[in-house]
Amino acid sequence: MMFKPNTASDSIEKEGVDVDKKIAYIDGQAFNFVPGESILSFINRSLGDDSIPSLCDAPNLKPYGSCRVCSVDVALEENGNARAQASCHTPVLENSYIYPHSDRIKTLRKNIIELVLTDYPEEKINDNKNGTNELQVVAKQVGMEHSMIRYPEGKNHFDFLKDDSHAYMRADLSTCINCYRCVRACDEVQGQHVLSVEGRGFDSKIVMGLGSTFADSDCVSCGACSQACPTGAITDIFDSKAVVADEEIRTVCTYCGVGCNLSVKVKDGAVAAITAPYEAESNEGHTCLKGRYAFKFYDHADRLRSPLIKVDGVFQEASWDEAYDFIAKKLHSIIDTNGPDAVAGISSSRCTNEENYLMQKFIRAVVGTNNIDCCARVCHSPTALGMQRSFGTGAATNSIKDLKKTDCIILIGANPTSGHPVTGAKIKQTVMGGAKLIVVDPRKIELSKYADFHLQLRPGTNVAMLNMLLHYIIKEGVVDESFVADRTEGFDDFKNMILALDMDKLSGITGVDKDLARNAALCYATAKNAMEFHGLGVTEHSQGTFTVQLIADLAMITGNIGREGVGVNPLRGQNNVQGAADMGCQPHQGAGYMMVDNADSHKQYEEFYGRPLSNEIGLKIPEMFDAAQSKDLKALWIMGEDVVQTDPNTTEVIKSMEALDLLVVQELFMTPTAEYADVVLPASSFLEKSGTFTNGERRIQRVNAVVEPLEGTKPDGQIIVDIMNRMGYDQPAYDADTMLQEISQIVPFFAGVTWDGLTDNGKQWPVTGDNEGTEILHTEEFKRGKGLFHFQEWRESNELIKNKEQFPFILTTGRELEHYNCGTMTRRTNNSIILSEDTLLIHPEDGKAKGLVTGDLACLSSAYGKVDLHVELTDQVKPGILYTTFHFPEVLVNLVTGNEHCSESMCPEYKVVAADIRKAKKVEERGIGEVTEAS
């Protein structure tokens, strides 16, 4: 704020007011106002929140002006003729005199509430538990209650039926006051337009879809309406807003890389409900059904509660000491016999920075090998590598809030309304607000409906597609010449090679019309600020890293780097996949991205950890699997990762697991991977531990334990500390604050990070010594100095070259909104009521040719294996293309995905598999989708 607000008790006019700024008067006393601000905001800011009662206003919604309870008197001269104005949507006029509580205004408010109460069931207002019924609060504030109603009994809506049809959402519209906050939240926050109003006047009624129920509507269960509702007319099964909690603790969501802050209500030591804090910078009062509702996995009966040691093929419960002794003995023996490189670790992007740091430290400093990797390998390793090559650092260049400043979005290989729902919703809002949208995706995703251009390319042709865009940008003369000249290198060669490309040929390869590509290219290049987002549709390809480099080229050639509203912004998959890489969970770089084979950094790490370290680059995950089968790798330690269900070519992964002498798995549940373990260590969930997660915009945020660890479990970090100690390395007990102190001394961009200094909204790295975060990277120069242009030529995937004769379809995979990755957590919540199986999408023409109709069970086969799953005929995919998800272990879709990898980063090519389909032969053999773990 520009000035120090007065308090109501200041009596001398204009004291504490900056006379050079605009002034208005509240009850005769002068205050400065911000030009354009509403009277409501002005009064609340000047006199304190809640100075003015209101029912339709909400922190994350536009002013609406329906309840009129916030009306105040406004005069143009002191004690002059006043007009009643709704303060929420009336801007402050300079030198106006505002009387927030004049007698007639007080009467007005009381009389309005009297009218409202005539249509509000008396028994339900008193039903209120903790003052969350805002009507009750406001009624009290203005001095009105049911007993004071003077009107004779008339029409009312007390008989509206309740809606309890949905897995989460609930409605009791007899207590609806028609403030439309829910409708506006559905529109302005989520952008789903599931809620509207039926009828008009007094008979106006909130409706879902075509006047049906939540369950029958297109509701995505984001809960924004429930959080917005002032009276509990719309709520959820947890009664999230009204439930009385012992305490409310802020933490960070464990699901995707958006990093939503959550306010967790705890009652009797258990999680009662979750809401989204309005002041959270990463999610601004919004979250999705995973963050808000899918938390009941945490105390699910299936949780592991004791260490397990496999004896003669059967797991037996063991004490922690027994488990640690067993592991330490075995590890020592393997290291002694086969050397430390016979051991490897896979860290977890679901765990905290501190835990990831400890995991790589354990593998490097205690075991003595660089065989450490994490699931970034199978998702965004090409992003990290590609952006490092082009810019010098592999992280998102900008912040999500930059969406408010952008004019054009190009979304490549990402489906954020499912995968990153809050960012997806923000992108949708930005586009509905007028920004252009270019979608590059083989499938018609939700956002492609809103797009100005949808380049529906054939899977596996990203490089060709980006080359088309780059070609037209150069050819049409819309290159940002000065940016290219001042900030980049390698352009001339690049330009010549791009210009030499044959657009007809590339159009044939991608299946995208040349003019469409040209117009999309011009749209991106000529926008004032254009912002790029990409996901796994870019990275999980044999040319994944090259595609990322071309994306970087696209941003540089148009000068869309280094300021607000632009940039290259990978949508990171897991909550902490950014952090896992930052902490050094990769075989070539240690904590802070310093090369392990560089003499200086090797020395620095050795000194810091106080142990001799390997200076040889270790194994990547796929290499670990190969090494296991060749018996070079004897022991694998996996922290929170289900490689059997999620890595490609399940059959081969299982063989690798079986070949190991020792497999240790830290897990919440008995996953398909844990089944193959020799020792399973029961870990605590994110709700039970503290630490930090780093979201996709480099924001390091505090995760706070909200409940005690489930009995029998330990935080992953503590488990690693225990084993480090057991194996002779002195590491203090797991504690987020202490760990951050250690990390900040070795990771350069964490230099200024402290637990307390992170505060509620976290800091975006690099965080300098004075605790300042960084919202935008590469503002003056690139991390590597000049941005480097790379030309890449498109190559057909080996997978198709080898297999397309026999398997003529192309299968590509993705995610659904309701489930997170392999669904270990979400399948154990009511999300599985909403979506209970993986479905194969096929084009109706293909369905006809194969004799398949929606609902049929089809056999999907590839060179690697086959699975049965139900089909849906849809034009979301083009003919010849198949699409499915891999959330359900009942199907194990990765049985059919292949062995191809990104040539640079070894990220598996999940997105292109040569496949075939036919009607399944034995329909009755397997019950698909019969998941019964709903809590």
Add this chain to the structure above:
Amino acid sequence: MSDNLSNLAGKKGLENNLFQDLLKEAKEHGTPDDEKLKDLAEQYLVGDANAYGATSFYDFLKKENKGKKVYMCSGSACLTARTQDDLKKGLLENFKEEEIGKICCLGRCHENAAINYNGTNYSGIDSSNLSDIIHEDKRELGADTYNVGTNVSDPILTAEFPGIDAYYEIFKEVIKNSPEDALQCINDSGIRGRGGAGFPMGFKLGAAKKETDEQKYIVCNADEGDPGAYSDRYLMEKQPHAVLMGMMISGFIIGSNRGVLYIRAEYPESVAIIKNAIEELEAKDLNGENIEGSGFDFRFKIVEGAGAYICGEETSLLSSIEGQRAVVRVRPPYPAQRGLFNKPTVVNNVETLACVPYIMKNGGAAYKKFGTEKSSGTKLVSLDSFFNKPGIYEIEMGTPFKDVVYEFGGGFKKPVKAVHVGGPLGGIVPTDKINDLTLDFESFASNGFLMGHAGVVSVPDDFPMIEYLEHLFEFTADESCGKCFPCSIGAVRGQEMIAKARTEDYKIDKKLMDDLLETMEIGSLCALGGGLPLGIKNALQYFRDELKAYFTNN
């Protein structure tokens, strides 16, 4: 109501229009069915709920309307004329009860006994012609006649039409010169909006002109919903080119190439005549791209209403064009800054726009010579069937109101105790106050009334004032958009109290009525809830004796 929905509608543009698609479905099938709603929701990206929500908002779209075969006017003039009870009896001989809908109002206030049947309006119906209308489909019986007159020698709105070529000479002249000159002319005229609020036209045009958006819109508010008023209908049907030229010149001034006429569905003849007039212009290349080689483009779009009085409120009207529920928006932003599809938009009433050709031809000063200092020009007045000479009169502002009533209107056919001027939100003028008023904004306002759109509905001596007040509350309750609490709940409670007092042993708490009126007047978002109390308060003041039996502690 929703910026997002406005923008999404804007992306589709004017040619594809959700609202008109819904109306088309309703005309063909009574109401759009669920499958069609889903299709349209998908096509326009608004979601099923919004497609359904919009449908349910309008009288002629909602599913309750399906199966209605004939609509009876429920406007104030037909009510006080007591023609509708007999009419209903006649209709019931031909239709089932559930096949008869109500419609408010058909603008046949000079004849009453009005219905809409098969898309045509009829009035002055009695037992002699009802059968011909229903069974013989004699559409010609729908034609109506009314007096047209003026007290100015050089009429602005009621002059004889000289033919397109002659009439549009001035238009060709204007677009050769600068938009600034044309705006200056408007400003010089001092013309104020004729829709009721009296806002200076030049101010709106100037504000929209300042905006830098490439796309701007001119919208003609032809949703003449005030029962008792049919002057806009007169202009559209008898002077369509005055309206169209007014829009084109407005577009020329602000830099807009698109004009939308939002014409209420209750005026099917107006829609047809305007459509025809636009075709005449197109045939003469006076409309389209690069008109007369001036570089000025202008195209019209007619949007038909679907039965919602609130659409006369300009922000509701804009939402309606966008296919949204026609719910009143907050201001700011004003339409001149962010209106249709969130683009700068000038919304003007039919009569305001129809004055523009005269102002251009004769200059602002010539216009300003008419009327008073603050209310320049003339005003069309609509007189109902209680007058000996019902009709439309163009009256110079400042003319004694008694001249309008007793000279032009020829006095009343039967004893009248009050005239309700300016529609349901206007003031109720007791007959003995007529002599105190002159026809202009200021005189009515300073006497506690409202000139508004200057429709005049008579309340005869034998019509109980309490019944008329209930009608006003009921009208407001029926037509409230449902957004603001004071109007949507208040109107219902007001009507209920009066109904109870009329039928039961119940007296209305006068303090409560006063509180309700104050709550609606100062608390409502728009002029519907905010305007209703004026007439009620007039009645409570001037007809206290007649009404006191219904109130306590009077």
